């Protein structure tokens with residue numbers, strides 16, 4: 334089956350080749366877990382490795398910081414924009430519901446004009462600030478997601494979780510609409526905080542059920558070896574084992 338590769342080593346393997354083309358994919362995690370990094374890396378790799386132009390829609394308060402963060406990984410977004418391979422579309426966090434509908438339309442127009450194949454929406458949580466009505470919120474999110482799919486874009490949508498450790502997803506409603514669901518979590522292992530990633534669902538395909546540790550390094554997200562192989566190292570430890578920590582972070586409530 335054809336796949337849209339994230340180009341993130343380890344993650345594509347977990348996804349049994351990559352994301353499915355023209356699908357919406359949710360990346361959820363606590364602040365600082367690496368949602369934006371993962372999304373930017375997906376867009377950057379799309380351009381640099383797979384010749385797929387990309388679009389980024391962000392509600393960040395400080396646009397310059399976005400470019401700076403990308404540059405720190407060696408991803409020159411301004412250059413890619415100048416080459417017409419990338420468009421970073423910044424809307425103010427104060428964007429209204431009405432604006433958002435036109436934003437959706439604008440995204441579709443821009444995607445068509447530049448031949449974008451990938452899009453990052455950072456973040457979907459922003460929508461929660463626009464309405465307190467859950468039905469309306471869902472309608473806003475669905476219409477954006479469906480618009481992106483209609484344009485044939487493969488999207489990554491980020492979503493914040495407020496809790497830091499050991500919490501299950503707060504609001505699962507979006508999880509039903511999206512085609513894949515990736516969780517990023519902080520995990521406490523032997524008095525240190527590590528990061529872990531889990532592919533919760535991948536519609537229409539099998540995927541790895543392993544929880545993998547990952548780090549954010551100079552080149553972005555680096556998925557590390559399955560922790561299974563390391564269990565032996567941990568055994569006999571008087572502290573919580575890595576396995577127990579992971580289970581607590583992802584499963585236990």
Ligand SMILES: Nc1ncnc2c1ncn2[C@@H]1O[C@H](COP(=O)(O)OP(=O)(O)OP(=O)(O)O)[C@@H](O)[C@H]1O
Pocket residue numbers: 362363364365366367368369370371402405406493549550551
């Ligand atoms: N150039 C870098 N090199 C190494 N690590 C970095 C670099 N830039 C960011 N990080 C790490 O990535 C983390 C933030 O990642 P990112 O912004 O992707 O998280 P996020 O989940 O989008 O956070 P938020 O919810 O606040 O938007 C930082 O806490 C830092 O540890």
Ligand SMILES: [Mg+2]
Pocket residue numbers: 368369370455
């Ligand atoms: Mg972010």
